[in-house]
Amino acid sequence: MKRMLLLAPALALALMGCSSTKTEPLPAKPSVPVIVFKTNPEPMLVNQAGDLTATVMVNSDPVKKATVEFEIWEEGNNTPHETIPAQGDDKGHYTVHKSFAKATTYQVTIHTTTEEIHTMPTMNFTVVEAAH
C-alpha cells in the first residue's frame, strides 16, 4: 500500500511533466527550388502528343511533394490561358501529356508550390510542323 501511495504522485508528476508547453521557432530560411523545363520531343510536333516536364530540385535532390500547374498560352497572343495540373513522380518530374494544333511558340508559367516556397517561372517552347 505504501508503494501505491508513492506511485500515485509520481504518476501525476509524470503526466504533468509530459505536457510542458512547447515552443516553436519561426520558419528558417527556406530552400529555393531550381526548376528545369523540357519538352519531349524537342521541339513538339503539331497534333502529336508529347510531354511537357518540369524537374523540381532542391540542392540536387528531387522535390517529390510539390503542387505544379502549367499555365500555357500562345506567345504574343491575347488568347485564353489554359492551366493544367502536372502529374509528379518520385524523381521530381512533373509532367503534362498534351498535343498542340498550331505550330508556333508557346509560353508556359510553371506554378510551383513546395512546402516552403511558391515560385512561378515563365518559359518558352515551340511546336513545329512534322517533317513529311
Add this chain to the structure above:
Amino acid sequence: MKQARRKRIRLLGPLILFLLAIASGSWWYWHSENQKLPVMLPAPNFTLQNIDGGNTTFHDEQGKVRLVEFFFANCPDICPLTTANMAHIQDQLKQKNEFGKDVEFVSISFDPERDTNEVLKQYADRLHMDRSGWKVLRGTPEQTAQVADQFGVYLEKQADGTFVHSTRSLYLVDRNNQIRKVYQMGNEMPTDEVYNDILKLVRE
C-alpha cells in the same frame, strides 16, 4: 488484521483516486484544445500606408488578435486562395460578432510597385474583404521588404516581376503583439485550425 487493512484502504483509496483525478485532469488540460499556443517571437512594429487612407502602426492595434498575410495582387494562385480562406474565416467571426472588435486581419502587399491603392481595392472587393476589420497595407518597396524580412518571410523578386516567396507567411499575432503561430498558405492552409486558434487567443 483484516479490519486494519480495510481501514487503510478506506483512507488511502480516496487519496489515490484524488491524485489520479488530478493527473488525468492535468493531462486533459494540456492536451486539449484549451492548451495555450506557444509564444514564438514578439511581432515587429512597423508603419505602412493603409489603402483606405492614413497610416497604420502595427503595435497601435494592440488589444486585438491579428491574422497577418503577406501577398501580392498579381499572384494567381496561392495568394487569392489564402485571402479567400481568410474571407471565409472573416464571415465565421462576423457571426460570432468578433470580427473587427476582437479580431483584425492585416494584408501586406510586397509588390507595391504594381499594387497601387486602386489595384488593392479591386483585389479586396473581388475577394470580399470587409475593410471595416481588415487592413490592407502597402509601403515603398524598401519598407515592405524590411517588414517581410522582420517577420521572416523569404522574398526574391524575379526579372519578370513575379516573386519567389515563402509559403508559410500567414501569422497569428495575439493581443500583446506576440507571434503565436505561422501557417502554410494556399491549398495547404489549415483554415479550420486558424479559425479555432483565433478563438483561443480571443478567449485568453
